Amino acid sequence: MTRSSAVLHRDTHFIPKSVVGGKGSYLFLEDGTKFLDSTGGAAVACLGHGHEQIKQAMKNQIDTILYCHSAFFGTQVAEDLAQLLVDSTGGKLSKLFVVSSGSEAMEAALKLARQYFLELPSPQPQRTRFISRLPSYHGTTLGALSAGGHVLRRQAFEPLLSKNVSHVSPCYAYRGKQDGESDAQYVARLAAELDAEFQRVGPENVCAFIAEPVVGAALGCVPAVPGYFAAMKAVCSKHGALLIFDEIMCGMGRCGTLHEWEQEEVVPDILAIGKGLGGGYAPVSGVLIADHVVQTIDKGTGAFRHGQTYQGHALSCATALAVQKTVQEEGLLQNVRDMGSYFEERLRSQLGGHPYVGDIRGKALFWGLEFVKDKDTKEPFDTETRLSFLIQEKGLRPEYAISLYGCAGTADGVRGDHVILSPPYNVSKEEIDTIVDVTARVLDAVFADLGMSKE
Structure with missing residues (x-):
């Protein structure tokens, strides 16, 4: 039957x-x-x-409080999680925004990058474009799917996707590196390609360059060659654009350090995290934000014009905090x-x-x-x-x-x-x-x- x-x-x-x-x-x-x-x-x-320790932490939070609207109230577990994660970056990223899924984290990152340029002392409202890579994957919501460059995942929804995203080549040595080409030469070629894309769309129009430090589902665990992200950040800095890292799959310890960017010491302006953040015990993801972005908004309107019903949900925060403490303690x-x-x-x-x-x-x-x-x-x-x-x-x-x-x-x-x-x-x-x-x-x-x- x-x-x-x-x-x-x-x-x-x-x-x-x-x-x-x-x-x-x-x-x-x-x-x-x-x-x-x-x-x-x-x-x-x-x-x-x-995992018994994680289950007990979740039970303890259930006995305390689960939901409260973040427009009205906060919770201590959200504060504790944020402090732990900010400390894990050595203060290089100074605030945490907690949501439920990787797609939501990327949506928030895109909006935050746009709002940053609107909040500058001399606003730059013309910055509406993003550059990412092929074939990348940054989530399934329309904004996150627009930011990605995965042909099969985008195909059915192309007419609905934003036209303000363009794509450059990934750092994919197995297929992209030419015979006889050194790592340094490969990096220089990819940096020139990114710079040319800035020039093509108008460097004054670009909010950010988006990339996974180790590409997950789209390419199958492809790390960049040494020096690549330093070169990409230099191109972004040259044109006044932000650098957004999507570490939803490759971060939070998966690649051997809590944050993958630590290994090349290239600090993003905005970092999306998820998956290993809560280990699947509760739906949770987040955005860690560089202090200069935070200070710009704080000195402007003082309000991130984005919010979700379950942002900072107490059970998700308590779960993520327990997972991260367990990773440390064990x-x-x-x-x-x-x-x-x-x-x-x-x-x-x-x-x-x-x-x-x-x-x-x-x-x-x-x-x-x-x-x-x-x-x-x-x-x-x-x-x-x-x-x-x-x-x-x-x-x-x-x-x-x-x-x-x-x-x-x-x-x-x-x-x-x-x-x-x-x-x-x-x-x-x-x-x-x-x-x-x-x-x-x-x-x-x-x-x-x-x-x-x-x-």
């Missing part, structure tokens, strides 16, 4: 299995399957599932770095020679595998193959019971396939061994189904 559902699932032809419990790196399904959540959902569950950033090194070693040793794994890239506990038909030419698989979907679906089968976060459009926004692996920060060596071994088995099975030899 076919089950029915009143839920509009992501695929109307498919009702997913129900999760009935979870502990650590595992989810327990209705059919009895013990499922290894090797991606933390979408790189979200940074502490795994069922020394999990060190475990992310240690296990990340082991993860990279295992991935490269077991899959580096695979004929259809073109590239293995990432940082710490954030890794992507890009698949190609030919490693020499880097030719992607045909879109009709739906390779990333096949890999993801194969992993869900009980005999594998592993999450492999598959995405398409890697090569040019339409063609190309990758999967992401992003286990929790408290993952063990044994669990990493299992993730790598089972991933290899899944790939073998999928390519065998396609009639493609591993030899």
